[in-house]
Amino acid sequence: MQDYSLNQFLSLAGTPPLDIEICDVTLRDGEQMPGVVFRADEKLDIALRLDEIGVEVIEAGFPVVSAAEMNAVKEVCNLGLKAKISALSRSVKKDVDAAIDCGVDMISVFIATSDLHLKHKLHMSCPEAIACALQTVEYAKDHGLIVRFSAEDATRTDFETLKKLYKKAEEYHADYVSVADTVGIMNPRTTYYMISELRKSIKTPICMHCHDDLGMALANTLAGAEAGARQLHTTVNGIGERSGNTPLEELLIALRLHYDIESYDLSKIKDLSQLVQTYSDVPVAKNKAVVGTNAFSHESGIHVAAVLEEPRTYELYSPELVGAARHIIIGKHTGVKALKYITQRMGYYLKDQELGDLSERVKMCSEYKHAINCEELRKLILNMENIEVIYPGP
Numbered sequence: 001m002q003d004y005s006l007n008q009f010l011s012l013a014g015t016p017p018l019d020i021e022i023c024d025v026t027l028r029d030g031e032q033m034p035g036v037v038f039r040a041d042e043k044l045d046i047a048l049r050l051d052e053i054g055v056e057v058i059e060a061g062f063p064v065v066s067a068a069e070m071n072a073v074k075e076v077c078n079l080g081l082k083a084k085i086s087a088l089s090r091s092v093k094k095d096v097d098a099a100i101d102c103g104v105d106m107i108s109v110f111i112a113t114s115d116l117h118l119k120h121k122l123h124m125s126c127p128e129a130i131a132c133a134l135q136t137v138e139y140a141k142d143h144g145l146i147v148r149f150s151a152e153d154a155t156r157t158d159f160e161t162l163k164k165l166y167k168k169a170e171e172y173h174a175d176y177v178s179v180a181d182t183v184g185i186m187n188p189r190t191t192y193y194m195i196s197e198l199r200k201s202i203k204t205p206i207c208m209h210c211h212d213d214l215g216m217a218l219a220n221t222l223a224g225a226e227a228g229a230r231q232l233h234t235t236v237n238g239i240g241e242r243s244g245n246t247p248l249e250e251l252l253i254a255l256r257l258h259y260d261i262e263s264y265d266l267s268k269i270k271d272l273s274q275l276v277q278t279y280s281d282v283p284v285a286k287n288k289a290v291v292g293t294n295a296f297s298h299e300s301g302i303h304v305a306a307v308l309e310e311p312r313t314y315e316l317y318s319p320e321l322v323g324a325a326r327h328i329i330i331g332k333h334t335g336v337k338a339l340k341y342i343t344q345r346m347g348y349y350l351k352d353q354e355l356g357d358l359s360e361r362v363k364m365c366s367e368y369k370h371a372i373n374c375e376e377l378r379k380l381i382l383n384m385e386n387i388e389v390i391y392p393g394p
Contacts, residue, residue, distance in 0.1 A: 023057035150178035184213030195227035205230035301335020
């Protein structure tokens with residue numbers, strides 16, 4: 001059977017194989033979304049689900065923020081997950097100590113490096129910032145942690161300065177260096193160029209941390225991966241500050257379909273998405289890719305007729321792949337074939353003329369700006385005059 005989910009242009013364009021791992025930062029960067037607070041038990045639940053999916057690194061929080069945050073990170077560490085557990089740290093030794101006390105495997109030491117941040121936030125010179133960062137990296141390494149050095153606002157930092165800084169971090173034995181596109185200024189082309197050039201300067205694995213201010217976080221993350229970035233940062237549903245981060249669910253399906261990476265359990269995506277929506281109180285848009293309620297919903301008569309015969313006509317991949325389900329919606333654009341399918345599943349067997357009449361009634365009702373649910377459809381059927389409704393036998 002032909003695989004219609006395969007993009008024929010991948011082979012024509014020469015898509016490179018990827019060597020990647022995922023670091024999900026929902027519990028830290030996702031929680032920085034205004035109004036979002038995860039209780040400790042909710043963090044544990046999310047961490048368990050991320051581990052079941054196969055995410056390699058989970059950033060559990062920012063321990064120095066509060067005693068409650070520190071305890072939550074400790075509890076995540078005590079779960080005994082396969083994933084490495086990471087914590088965030090400023091370029092300050094007490095932050096590292098807090099992370100060590102939690103028992104994390106990895107620490108993300110960050111400092112802002114752009115002139116804009118140095119002048120208006122840190123109020124220090126670039127050499128001073130670099131010295132703080134390197135001392136903290138060295139301190140964390142001396143205490144046996146896997147260390148990721150992150151340059152905040154890296155994509156607005158003078159590039160030559162940034163390359164020298166990453167080279168210094170490499171000399172101090174940082175295990176990763178992270179490119180934080182803090183305000184989402186990049187596009188795929190500039191991202192690919194930046195990562196390609198960095199790889200000429202350093203051997204240390206590079207992390208991609210992309211924000212979605214221009215709607216390109218996923219595209220930039222993939223461009224960085226194609227250029228050789230190793231660790232890709234995500235949040236569930238793309239939650240995060242301002243416009244959010246690279247959505248885990250979108251990255252996972254892209255890795256499966258475009259790069260043939262099958263190491264993650266995609267069947268748990270929908271449930272995880274719903275869990276995070278509940279805990280964060282941040283619903284996703286109905287038309288959100290992969291996990292939105294409309295991702296596998298069909299109303300148009302032409303589309304529904306085709307989907308009922310062969311789902312691949314209007315679905316790139318099966319909803320079951322991501323733990324979702326297909327929905328046929330009753331509304332203004334619903335055709336007779338869809339109505340026949342739906343009414344039979346409800347237990348009613350209508351004649352063609354009756355289906356035509358019902359279709360007209362549905363279209364009239366849909367003028368009230370909403371789809372028709374099954375109970376409303378049932379009432380329409382039972383209120384139709386001069387028809388014989390045939391019920392299924394026992």
